[in-house]
Amino acid sequence: MQTIDLKTTVGELVREAPSRARVFESMKIDYCCGGKIPLADACAKKKIDPARVLDQLQQCDAKLNDDSSVDADAMSLTELADHIETTHHAYLREELPRLDFMTEKVARVHGDKEPRLLKTREAFVALKAELEPHMMKEEKILFPMVRQLEASTEREGFHGGSVGNPIRQMEHEHDQAGNALAILNESTDGYTPPEWACNTYRAMLDSLAQLERDMHQHIHKENNVLFPKAIHLEQRA
Numbered sequence: 001m002q003t004i005d006l007k008t009t010v011g012e013l014v015r016e017a018p019s020r021a022r023v024f025e026s027m028k029i030d031y032c033c034g035g036k037i038p039l040a041d042a043c044a045k046k047k048i049d050p051a052r053v054l055d056q057l058q059q060c061d062a063k064l065n066d067d068s069s070v071d072a073d074a075m076s077l078t079e080l081a082d083h084i085e086t087t088h089h090a091y092l093r094e095e096l097p098r099l100d101f102m103t104e105k106v107a108r109v110h111g112d113k114e115p116r117l118l119k120t121r122e123a124f125v126a127l128k129a130e131l132e133p134h135m136m137k138e139e140k141i142l143f144p145m146v147r148q149l150e151a152s153t154e155r156e157g158f159h160g161g162s163v164g165n166p167i168r169q170m171e172h173e174h175d176q177a178g179n180a181l182a183i184l185n186e187s188t189d190g191y192t193p194p195e196w197a198c199n200t201y202r203a204m205l206d207s208l209a210q211l212e213r214d215m216h217q218h219i220h221k222e223n224n225v226l227f228p229k230a231i232h233l234e235q236r237a
Helices: 010-016 018-026 039-044 050-066 077-110 116-151 164-187 198-234
Strands: none
Touching: 010 018, 010 039, 010 198, 018 050, 018 198, 039 050, 077 116, 077 198, 116 164, 116 198, 164 198
16 A cells, blocks of 8 residues: 655645545545645644544545455345445445535536536536436335345235336436436546646546446446346246
């Protein structure tokens, strides 16, 4: 793991690893306009223990480098539904408001120089509007049906008919989310920052890239594992 030097400026630390912006944001440390001061001075300015900040930054770096993944296929349907809620849904509920702020700010500040940022902002707004009610429908309707289906030894009679009905709707909404993700990727050249990009711009692109990676895993676990297994279980009952 890379050693973090307190003499390194806050801006350079984020430039090396844009995901570190989350740590600085949580501690109200300015890494953009105020990013030219050493980390030690930034901590002193905010009266924050530097050791605490270093620990958070190292945890952030370790998480970024952790390539471990769960075996979704080995989980029960209930375990997988729980995992999706506590991992992917929890991530989205934390990250969507943050990215809402960042995409709006970057588009407003740099949209004249890079007009495609306005397209990025529009695509993100559409994605957010799709995902928030989507997660609620899964948690309140589909996942309880899946858990009930797995727990029962007899064929379930659901109010909405077959479990396949809400699954088809969720898959359609996944397609809509995938279209928005494709626009985000295309409008940012694969989340590649221009040379002149400020640290907020770079942090936004890094976060959008991570959002895309998480969404791909999220949708894979549902479309390719949870949904077909639930349909198969209902047909077999």
